[in-house]
Amino acid sequence: MACKLEIICVGNELLIGKTLNTNAQWIAKQATAHGAMVRRITVVSDDVNEIASAIREALKRKPRFIITTGGLGPTFDDKTLEGIAKALRRKLEINREALRMVSRKYEAYAKEQGVEKVELSPPRIKMATLPRKAKPIPNPVGTAPGVLIALKETTLLALPGVPLEMETIFRQSVEPLLKQVVGKSTFYERSIYVEGVMESSLAPLIDKVMKENDGIYVKSHPKGRESMPHIELHFSISADEAGKADEKLQRAIRQLSSELAKIGGKVISGELS
């Protein structure tokens, strides 16, 4: 059974094109490598209703995981938890475990700065205010905890938007969850690069090779122009065993390469040894 996963990124900076969404790519790559199937990435603004509607829509599709990034911080426009609470019709309340995590952080900061204490002001308490029945996830490199909410069919994970914090929490707390659900299945991929064949001439060959190689997906990525083509052919498969996956990938690559040769195509790199 495929372990479906959706990513929801929250942040105006993504919608005005100020920030390139490297978080989504990073999560997509990691999740795919661990055998999950990323079905959708949604980017919404720092708006409670937008966040809530994206969460609700994702839940309707029943993915095994929803991972959100961004909007967990102390400022007025960090609204992800409010959006999640709204989508789930749950109240927000101060979570004692989260508050302990946040308090400890500010105690450490006070020590570092040589002041007696850093007050737990409302913006700081906000980071420990979670939807009911949520579990805070430790944030080893930042202040705001991540948040886990286990629902009937879906586990919702809210991670910070700061890349280092998101990545650290993912490695420490999300990866083990994925592994538990997915088991051994992994994603294997390999690319070859072809010249001298137009993408439109390649199309029927790809169809043929995919039909004759069960589980193999081939996608062409044109890099040049149709008339002076330089095309990446990306082969992928999800499988439990690396050996078997590689064998299948190699067979598909060999078959497509020989089909290509017949119509004058030249594999310029990535050829099998």
Place this chain on the structure above:
Amino acid sequence: MACKLEIICVGNELLIGKTLNTNAQWIAKQATAHGAMVRRITVVSDDVNEIASAIREALKRKPRFIITTGGLGPTFDDKTLEGIAKALRRKLEINREALRMVSRKYEAYAKEQGVEKVELSPPRIKMATLPRKAKPIPNPVGTAPGVLIALKETTLLALPGVPLEMETIFRQSVEPLLKQVVGKSTFYERSIYVEGVMESSLAPLIDKVMKENDGIYVKSHPKGRESMPHIELHFSISADEAGKADEKLQRAIRQLSSELAKIGGKVISGELS
């Protein structure tokens, strides 16, 4: 009236983390600069039902524009037009104008390669097979035409995924449409960088400045750690007149800078002259 716009990116390569979604950022930046308001970015796989459902959901939110990228090419997994047709319950049919565009391309390629002709094979005719009542948009740098479908409240624009093709069509054919709808409104922005204040201490100051500066949006982007903070403060406003916008931005920046100084913050760059 805000001109709302949604972006839908089609492509497995985005969902497996192989490709960074620079197209979405590029469109978001251009559209924002031209005064449109990007409300959502959705990434889906090369799957007809996924594409159709993303289109249907976007249409329900009634944006003025939906721009799709990717999935217009000749291979089996270029399914954007099939997905759009399904969402709109329209038949796909060979569009005569699009077929002329595609034919002319292959005539030129044949000449370039010194062959008599390049046959119009099914994968090539596919690029000219559009939902009913669609209009092809010329693609000056590639083969597959873009596609425009004017609906009651929304104009749907399908652009290729190859960045150069997408950008060229956007500049030539989408920008004029945006300008027509948006008028003169433009997005103005400016950032300052602050040290020595935790983001959680900044939060109430941002609230205050936003409340007292109508139309100004301030967003903090932490770059360091909460205990050793280095924060970008991004000020933005949508306005018709550059002069007035700049005046408002400057006033807000000045106010926030002086509030910051009171609590020991230091503006380290981006200060007003």
